Amino acid sequence: MPVATIIGASRGIGLGLAESYAADGWTVHATTREPKHPGDLGAVAGDLTIHGLDVRDPNGIAALAEAIGDGAIDHLVHSAGVLRGVDREEMMAVNADAPFNVVGALFDAVARSAAKKIAILTSQMGARRGGGTPSDLYGESKCILNDRFREIEPKWRAAGVTSVVFHPGWVATDMGGRGAPVSVRESVSGIRRIIAEMTSEESGKFLTWKGTEHPW
Numbered sequence: 001m002p003v004a005t006i007i008g009a010s011r012g013i014g015l016g017l018a019e020s021y022a023a024d025g026w027t028v029h030a031t032t033r034e035p036k037h038p039g040d041l042g043a044v045a046g047d048l049t050i051h052g053l054d055v056r057d058p059n060g061i062a063a064l065a066e067a068i069g070d071g072a073i074d075h076l077v078h079s080a081g082v083l084r085g086v087d088r089e090e091m092m093a094v095n096a097d098a099p100f101n102v103v104g105a106l107f108d109a110v111a112r113s114a115a116k117k118i119a120i121l122t123s124q125m126g127a128r129r130g131g132g133t134p135s136d137l138y139g140e141s142k143c144i145l146n147d148r149f150r151e152i153e154p155k156w157r158a159a160g161v162t163s164v165v166f167h168p169g170w171v172a173t174d175m176g177g178r179g180a181p182v183s184v185r186e187s188v189s190g191i192r193r194i195i196a197e198m199t200s201e202e203s204g205k206f207l208t209w210k211g212t213e214h215p216w
């Protein structure tokens with residue numbers, strides 16, 4: 001079976017992705033900061049391995065890469081992110097730096113897979129409406145993520161890997177709030193469908209969970 005690796009799967013969209021891939025029989029590697037108390041992630045049925053990872057920790061990232069070893073990752077999804085309650089350093093480390101540290105460590109595993117696909121969850125809040133960098137910390141961090149993605153993606157594509165960044169919708173999670181209009185199930189289903197269908201033609205795009213292109 002194909003292999004999915006979901007970074008930040010303790011809650012929210014990452015948990016929904018892990019559940020969805022596992023339910024379809026995929027082999028799933030899912031990360032959480034609390035592997036000894038995995039909560040809902042621990043209850044996911046299927047071929048799922050839980051790894052402990054704080055995405056700010058280079059040793060943890062290296063340990064995850066080592067655990068995967070010479071295995072392959074067909075779909076790698078980086079969902080971990082923070083919106084509030086952290087200082088600037090943590091916001092930038094989690095939202096803008098970690099996706100590239102994680103992908104860097106796992107890239108060879110993706111490149112040796114059959115599907116070779118990477119998706120990083122960004123946000124519409126990171127878009128430069130009218131030219132300027134978003135003035136709020138979260139928007140700025142996602143804007144930096146988007147800029148870095150556009151810079152590095154051609155290198156990933158040259159290695160045969162298809163990658164995109166996603167706005168997952170305004171989703172009913174702890175981050176999005178329970179009143180948000182899009183359910184985790186809807187967002188996950190859209191994201192999964194698009195990853196499955198995307199070809200190298202789509203690589204480098206900023207997509208929404210509905211498959212439309214989002215302006216940078």
Ligand SMILES: NC(=O)c1ccc[n+]([C@@H]2O[C@H](COP(=O)([O-])OP(=O)(O)OC[C@H]3O[C@@H](n4cnc5c(N)ncnc54)[C@H](OP(=O)(O)O)[C@@H]3O)[C@@H](O)[C@H]2O)c1
Pocket residue numbers: 007008009010011012013014032033034053054055056078079080081082083094121122123124167168169170171172173174175176177180
């Ligand atoms: N929900 C929305 O409406 C929305 C909209 C636009 C973009 N997004 C983006 O979509 C992604 C998922 O959002 P969500 O709504 O699912 O958020 P969420 O429910 O708040 O979940 C955030 C996830 O990120 C993990 N995380 C945070 N800091 C981490 C760290 N240092 N190391 C490892 N994991 C860490 C959390 O783990 P812990 O449980 O350990 O904290 C949790 O699993 C994020 O990148 C977010 O910016 C969401």
